Amino acid sequence: MSTPVQERDETFYKRADEHIALANDHINTRQVKPVDANDSLLYATARFNAWIVAASFTNAEDMKNDRANAIAYFTDAYQKMLEEHFDDYVANYGTYMGRETE
Numbered sequence: 001m002s003t004p005v006q007e008r009d010e011t012f013y014k015r016a017d018e019h020i021a022l023a024n025d026h027i028n029t030r031q032v033k034p035v036d037a038n039d040s041l042l043y044a045t046a047r048f049n050a051w052i053v054a055a056s057f058t059n060a061e062d063m064k065n066d067r068a069n070a071i072a073y074f075t076d077a078y079q080k081m082l083e084e085h086f087d088d089y090v091a092n093y094g095t096y097m098g099r100e101t102e
Contacts, residue, residue: 049074 026032
């Protein structure tokens with residue numbers, strides 16, 4: 001896949017919040033460990049990403065030939081998003097986690 005990360009429309013954050021709310025529901029009402037809810041989200045994201053790639057091709061051979069490019073695309077996008085949120089949590093740790101920072 002060679003397309004850049006798409007622009008975020010007005011419902012982008014709402015959709016993301018709905019996914020987070022589902023994971024929180026599993027943690028809070030179904031007693032799922034946070035790490036297990038996270039693993040499920042990662043698995044679902046990988047599965048959905050593979051489907052997105054498959055849907056953009058008309059045959060498996062072309063999809064196979066684009067494997068490295070597609071994986072690099074999603075890996076890069078995820079890394080940028082994780083870095084953004086990681087830095088935000090470091091900067092706002094006390095507020096987000098309800099704890100004093102050292």
